[in-house]
Amino acid sequence: MFPLEVESVLFTAEEIDRTVGRLAGEIVARTAGAPILLLGILKGALMFTADLARALPADATVEIDFLVVSSYGSGSRSSGEVRLLKDAGERIEGKHVIIVEDIIDNGLTLAYLQGLLRSRKPASLQSCVLFDKPYNRAADVPIEYKGLLCPDAFVVGYGLDYKERFRNLPYLARLREEALCADIA
Numbered sequence: 001m002f003p004l005e006v007e008s009v010l011f012t013a014e015e016i017d018r019t020v021g022r023l024a025g026e027i028v029a030r031t032a033g034a035p036i037l038l039l040g041i042l043k044g045a046l047m048f049t050a051d052l053a054r055a056l057p058a059d060a061t062v063e064i065d066f067l068v069v070s071s072y073g074s075g076s077r078s079s080g081e082v083r084l085l086k087d088a089g090e091r092i093e094g095k096h097v098i099i100v101e102d103i104i105d106n107g108l109t110l111a112y113l114q115g116l117l118r119s120r121k122p123a124s125l126q127s128c129v130l131f132d133k134p135y136n137r138a139a140d141v142p143i144e145y146k147g148l149l150c151p152d153a154f155v156v157g158y159g160l161d162y163k164e165r166f167r168n169l170p171y172l173a174r175l176r177e178e179a180l181c182a183d184i185a
């Protein structure tokens, strides 16, 4: 049963689950057993951070923390201005930090975060992004772990919202144009 506003499912829960498992495997291979700090970027990366953490081996040394940023406000277009709404609680100096993002679009959010976090002198800083929308990139940012190539459409689900709705969908979906009309006009 889909919400009426959903036009189609782009990635099912099973496809997302497999991708999260693949990314966890890549993280293990690349970090070679070093302790890591997953830094989830809320609100969008809520589900992804939780699932990624559980996909890592149980004996891995993993810390989890969150930052809250926003650039989209309540609409469907990025404002281009990234705001730090809530900082992380843990110090990151000397740690192997992995930024966990649900989606990258123009890249300004990740560019801002990488700049901010690098200035705090982590032992290493990597980025893990589940959905990649490479069509409107305004900032060239390194991404060590990439999940799925996302179509150039407004997408919701698995943490991503439209006006704070649809984050709870277990899949990634495209919204009907009509649902976005008020914003596009």
Ligand code: PRP
Pocket (backbone or CB within 6 Å): 041, 042, 043, 044, 045, 069, 070, 071, 072, 073, 078, 101, 102, 103, 104, 105, 106, 107, 108, 109, 110, 160, 161
């Ligand atoms: C979304 C998403 C990323 C960012 C990516 O966050 O979670 O953080 O936009 O966009 P960009 O690459 O164009 O900068 P949003 O500002 O919508 O906040 P939210 O995570 O609370 O939904």
